[in-house]
Amino acid sequence: MTVERLADWLANTNPGFFILFAALFVPFARSNIVRALLLVGGPAVALVALINADGLSLNLSTLKILGYELVLYRPDSLSFVFGLAFIIASALVGIYSLHRRDAMQDSTAMLYAGAAVSAVFVGDLISLFIMWELTAIASVFQVLAPRSQDSVRAAMRYLVFQISSGLLVLAGVCMFVSATGQTQFALIAPSMAGLPVGVMDIAAPGAVLILAGFGIKAAFPMVHNWLQDAYPKTTETGAVVLSAFTTKLAVYALARYFAGLEWLIWIGAIMTVFPVFFAVIENDLRKVLAYSLNNQVGFMVCAVGIGTQLAVNGAAAHAFAHIMYKALLFMSMGAVLYRTGTTKATDLGGLHRTMPWTTLFCLVGAASISALPFFSGFVAKSMVMSASYADPALFVVWIMLLFASAGVLEHSGIKIPYFAFFGHDSGKRPQEAPFNMLMAMGLAAALCILIGVSPGWLYRFLPYEQVAREYLASDLWTAPHVLQQLQLLVFAMLAFMLLQWRKLYPAEAPGLILDVEWLWRRGWPMLTSALSAPMRQLGRWAGGQAGLINGMVGGLARQAFAPNGWASAKVPFSVTAVCSLAILGLVLAIALFR
Amino acid sequence: MSDVEKSEVKDLAPAPLGEFGEHPLSILLFSWMRGKMFLRVFAIILGVVGIAAIGLEIWLAQKTIRDVTSVPGFYAVFGFIAFGAAVLSGWPLGKLLRRREDYYETRSGEAGRDR
Numbered sequence: 001m002t003v004e005r006l007a008d009w010l011a012n013t014n015p016g017f018f019i020l021f022a023a024l025f026v027p028f029a030r031s032n033i034v035r036a037l038l039l040v041g042g043p044a045v046a047l048v049a050l051i052n053a054d055g056l057s058l059n060l061s062t063l064k065i066l067g068y069e070l071v072l073y074r075p076d077s078l079s080f081v082f083g084l085a086f087i088i089a090s091a092l093v094g095i096y097s098l099h100r101r102d103a104m105q106d107s108t109a110m111l112y113a114g115a116a117v118s119a120v121f122v123g124d125l126i127s128l129f130i131m132w133e134l135t136a137i138a139s140v141f142q143v144l145a146p147r148s149q150d151s152v153r154a155a156m157r158y159l160v161f162q163i164s165s166g167l168l169v170l171a172g173v174c175m176f177v178s179a180t181g182q183t184q185f186a187l188i189a190p191s192m193a194g195l196p197v198g199v200m201d202i203a204a205p206g207a208v209l210i211l212a213g214f215g216i217k218a219a220f221p222m223v224h225n226w227l228q229d230a231y232p233k234t235t236e237t238g239a240v241v242l243s244a245f246t247t248k249l250a251v252y253a254l255a256r257y258f259a260g261l262e263w264l265i266w267i268g269a270i271m272t273v274f275p276v277f278f279a280v281i282e283n284d285l286r287k288v289l290a291y292s293l294n295n296q297v298g299f300m301v302c303a304v305g306i307g308t309q310l311a312v313n314g315a316a317a318h319a320f321a322h323i324m325y326k327a328l329l330f331m332s333m334g335a336v337l338y339r340t341g342t343t344k345a346t347d348l349g350g351l352h353r354t355m356p357w358t359t360l361f362c363l364v365g366a367a368s369i370s371a372l373p374f375f376s377g378f379v380a381k382s383m384v385m386s387a388s389y390a391d392p393a394l395f396v397v398w399i400m401l402l403f404a405s406a407g408v409l410e411h412s413g414i415k416i417p418y419f420a421f422f423g424h425d426s427g428k429r430p431q432e433a434p435f436n437m438l439m440a441m442g443l444a445a446a447l448c449i450l451i452g453v454s455p456g457w458l459y460r461f462l463p464y465e466q467v468a469r470e471y472l473a474s475d476l477w478t479a480p481h482v483l484q485q486l487q488l489l490v491f492a493m494l495a496f497m498l499l500q501w502r503k504l505y506p507a508e509a510p511g512l513i514l515d516v517e518w519l520w521r522r523g524w525p526m527l528t529s530a531l532s533a534p535m536r537q538l539g540r541w542a543g544g545q546a547g548l549i550n551g552m553v554g555g556l557a558r559q560a561f562a563p564n565g566w567a568s569a570k571v572p573f574s575v576t577a578v579c580s581l582a583i584l585g586l587v588l589a590i591a592l593f594r
Numbered sequence: 595m596s597d598v599e600k601s602e603v604k605d606l607a608p609a610p611l612g613e614f615g616e617h618p619l620s621i622l623l624f625s626w627m628r629g630k631m632f633l634r635v636f637a638i639i640l641g642v643v644g645i646a647a648i649g650l651e652i653w654l655a656q657k658t659i660r661d662v663t664s665v666p667g668f669y670a671v672f673g674f675i676a677f678g679a680a681v682l683s684g685w686p687l688g689k690l691l692r693r694r695e696d697y698y699e700t701r702s703g704e705a706g707r708d709r
Contacts, residue, residue: 280684356620406676429615479654483647487670490644492677497637499681506684511692521698
């Protein structure tokens with residue numbers, strides 16, 4: 001009886017909660033075995049719970065609070081594939097970080113993973129917001145982990161973006177819920193072929209704010225720089241953790257609420273293209289991977305925008321595959337950082353001599369991200385490409401995606417392994433990575449190959465299984481499809497060799513590449529410095545008027561906000577909440593530009 | 595054999611294997627890549643595979659060409675040009691956007707390390 005009750009409880013509890021629960025004990029684990037059990041055991045229990053879920057598309061666990069029904073666990077075929085990827089990634093991260101002891105980093109990494117898993121399985125906007133914020137707060141500790149001046153500054157900038165994203169989502173949710181009274185996504189709009197995706201109309205109250213909040217986390221163009229700023233400054237393990245969850249959680253949220261929104265097609269297409277140019281000239285290989293992450297998320301955002309069943313499948317499959325191969329690439333660069341102390345291309349080269357396993361795993365990651373046939377990227381990205389190709393109106397988008405595919409080969413397929421492990425010999429002869437790192441990389445590499453060789457098992461978990469099966473049976477392995485992809489990659493590689501031979505490939509050079517962050521790190525201080533003299537004069541004048549203004553404002557405020565004042569009596573609570581959020585957002589913006 | 599000829603032979607010979615400290619797996623997997631002829635041979639193999647892929651596409655292609663993307667070899671040409679364009683853009687972009695590493699703040703060290 002007790003076993004039955006335990007099984008029932010397991011089947012009806014959000015799998016993310018098990019990881020969150022395990023995270024609470026990690027700081028107190030003195031023995032390495034207990035620590036390993038918690039880091040890997042938490043995700044393992046979550047996986048068992050997910051596989052044994054008491055049914056899909058049902059509210060398995062709810063909680064009534066303040067008059068709202070929070071849906072704590074509502075798995076369906078969209079959340080399943082994202083949740084599965086997150087759980088596997090959190091286990092891989094656990095294994096990858098076993099060589100070091102840092103209670104803060106371990107526990108916050110698990111909290112972050114647990115929050116991300118929980119977020120994809122909750123069934124309402126309020127719970128989503130809570131988990132959304134938990135991922136933001138837990139993840140900032142990964143950026144802080146090196147405890148250097150650089151990392152602390154980067155963490156503060158990162159936090160401003162993440163909290164701004166949360167504030168926008170909260171403001172949007174407040175407006176949406178007060179206008180519609182609806183919090184559960186399954187009840188907002190009719191399902192698309194039995195699955196609630198794209199449930200929110202962009203014209204609905206607060207929807208634009210929610211989209212903007214999701215967009216910051218997905219690193220949309222112009223708000224993408226938190227990613228390239230923070231990820232390369234964290235530890236070797238921190239970058240792996242960060243790469244897996246934040247942006248993919250945003251992709252999930254976009255698919256759930258805004259699939260089919262045309263704006264996303266173009267935003268995604270731009271996201272795929274512009275990082276290619278930055279990655280070409282970037283010297284820090286982890287920053288190259290951060291740009292590459294931006295580029296890959298662009299494919300997913302574009303697919304979400306297209307919104308057909310094939311496209312949503314493509315976004316989900318690509319997110320799953322991407323979590324694995326991007327984690328693998330970050331792990332290989334983490335191993336290089338761990339052994340050599342740098343990931344600068346100018347300081348590396350020739351590491352394959354003493355780090356052959358790491359080299360091999362990096363090559364698998366590179367082949368996967370480049371979408372080489374029989375590797376995971378090919379079976380996932382093909383669906384996105386096919387979905388865009390299917391609509392003649394999206395021809396320009398398709399061309400942009402094709403260009404980005406060649407660009408991916410350049411920065412992640414060739415540049416990362418070539419400059420780190422081959423290229424000119426740096427003379428460095430570091431030891432091979434620790435066993436736990438190799439094990440995590442080996443498992444991720446095995447998954448990349450398994451998905452590529454036998455995509456059927458991944459396709460089974462996709463949101464629209466029937467469409468995925470048809471695609472597998474009639475499109476994926478057709479000779480023209482494989483041959484065309486092979487042509488694209490082979491001739492791009494020939495271009496690389498030709499450019500190297502003719503010495504036309506830009507040499508790696510130390511330096512910092514300017515990006516949009518210049519606006520708040522240099523532009524704003526320059527502007528304020530230029531305006532400081534007139535501002536000081538204005539300040540002196542305002543100071544003279546301050547007494548008078550203070551008296552007037554104070555009197556008005558007392559009249560307005562007293563218990564029986566007009567604001568307290570007439571203004572709805574939601575407006576007050578949104579105003580408070582706007583003020584907090586303003587403070588955050590000032591903090592960013594400070 | 596003259597000294598020049600001897601030096602040419604030496605250049606064509608594969609790099610010595612088993613350098614002190616080198617991982618045995620590295621010798622097994624990657625030592626063949628160190629020969630001077632490697633790049634030339636690899637380029638020839640890539641070229642052959644690429645041309646074979648185009649040839650097979652022509653052989654398997656439908657009779658009708660719907661648009662430019664269904665012309666055999668489109669992906670090969672596109673891949674070559676797109677890759678070249680992306681890389682060559684690095685020259686002007688590097689000049690335009692590259693700054694000293696301490697441009698924003700004093701450089702306090704490398705990327706983060708685990709404690």
